Amino acid sequence: MDRAMAIQGIEWIIVAVVILILFLWGPDKLPKIARSIGQAKKEFEKAQRGLEEDLTKAVSPTPSAPTTTDDKLLEVAKALNIPTEGKTRDEIARAIVEKSQKQT
Secondary structure, eight states, rough: TTTSOOOOOOHHHHHHHHHHHHHOTTTHHHHHHHHHHHHHHHHHHHEEEHHHHHHHHSSSSSSSSSHHHHHHHHHHHHHHTTTOTTHHHHHHHHHHHHHHHOOO
């Protein structure tokens, strides 16, 4: 039999999930659920873009004053609300990476 015509493993799981959702919530709730998922995805992407813009602004030098690498690092940490008092440059960098990974 042609592979394009046969339903394989993951397709059966998807079909089973859709049927289960139909039984649990009924067909009249599906558009509401889909709309909610779409709105949640849109909000997540909006927050992600905002974070990327904030990081870009914090890292890019301002035309008024030249900045050093340490200044940029402190600006990014400040934008992410990471405390920098008493921390080394490497500790601040690690904290920035950890926080940005948690938010994505």
